[in-house]
Amino acid sequence: MTDVPATHPRYASLRTRDAIVAGVERGVTSIHGLVAHGRGEAFDYLLGERTRDFAREAIDAAAAMLVTARRPVVSVNGNAAALAPGDLIALAAAVGAPLEINIFHASKDRERAIRSHLLEHGAPDVLMPTAHAVLDHLDSNRRFVHPNGIHAADVIFVPLEDGDRCQALVQSGKRVITVDLNPMSRTARTATVTIVDNVTRALPLLLERVSARRNDDAPQALLDRYDNGQVLRAAEIALRAG
Numbered sequence: 001m002t003d004v005p006a007t008h009p010r011y012a013s014l015r016t017r018d019a020i021v022a023g024v025e026r027g028v029t030s031i032h033g034l035v036a037h038g039r040g041e042a043f044d045y046l047l048g049e050r051t052r053d054f055a056r057e058a059i060d061a062a063a064a065m066l067v068t069a070r071r072p073v074v075s076v077n078g079n080a081a082a083l084a085p086g087d088l089i090a091l092a093a094a095v096g097a098p099l100e101i102n103i104f105h106a107s108k109d110r111e112r113a114i115r116s117h118l119l120e121h122g123a124p125d126v127l128m129p130t131a132h133a134v135l136d137h138l139d140s141n142r143r144f145v146h147p148n149g150i151h152a153a154d155v156i157f158v159p160l161e162d163g164d165r166c167q168a169l170v171q172s173g174k175r176v177i178t179v180d181l182n183p184m185s186r187t188a189r190t191a192t193v194t195i196v197d198n199v200t201r202a203l204p205l206l207l208e209r210v211s212a213r214r215n216d217d218a219p220q221a222l223l224d225r226y227d228n229g230q231v232l233r234a235a236e237i238a239l240r241a242g
């Protein structure tokens with residue numbers, strides 16, 4: 001780990017960078033993941049590296065969607081696994097969802113490394129991609145899914161998604177919750193609920209809201225009111241204001 005004192009003004013950002021680098025060294029994160037992370041950092045910098053109100057609104061809707069889902073799934077790629085393994089496992093447990101590995105840059109070794117990483121962090125089980133279930137409308141490696149996971153899911157939580165799969169999932173009639181610091185990305189614009197925030201900050205808040213929503217009798221009313229376009233517009237205005 002970088003030798004940075006906790007008082008350093010960029011401490012949290014540098015520790016997160018360390019986590020991504022460690023992910024690459026462990027074979028969990030792809031080398032391309034570093035580039036994706038850098039892009040995320042730039043947006044986060046412009047957003048003041050804090051959770052804004054539009055993200056809180058989306059987190060609330062995401063919690064409502066997850067607790068009312070019939071078959072939710074938490075999809076994990078190499079960046080998410082490196083940055084927030086414990087919170088992803090806790091979220092899956094809280095909403096009764098399986099964790100499923102689904103990566104863009106094809107690598108059987110990396111799929112196995114992500115699985116071991118999640119098991120080491122306490123995941124009870126991890127679904128792997130299969131050749132038996134394939135998503136329509138998609139050509140990339142992400143089309144290979146598990147028949148009892150993403151293939152059968154009605155709601156999928158997919159942090160740091162790529163636009164193609166998000167579109168394919170929505171076209172297949174599934175509802176997609178994503179976390180993406182870029183409100184202009186195709187994923188952000190295609191998802192049902194877009195949380196424009198750093199996945200490391202958004203996940204603990206989402207977990208809190210999932211617990212709160214369990215005792216709520218009107219999650220559907222909140223979902224009916226929710227407007228993802230409005231949330232994205234607010235995020236873009238905040239970005240442009242710097």
Ligand code: PTJ
Binds near residue numbers: 040
């Ligand atoms: O492990 P793999 O092979 O599935 O690859 C994962 C990455 C993330 C490399 C792959 O999905 C990819 O290339 O993604 P993109 O198309 O670069 O999109 C990633 C999006 O996540 C970008 O819009 C980034 O701004 C955003 N992002 C990066 N880091 C974070 C983030 N959003 C939230 N939190 C972050 N920490």
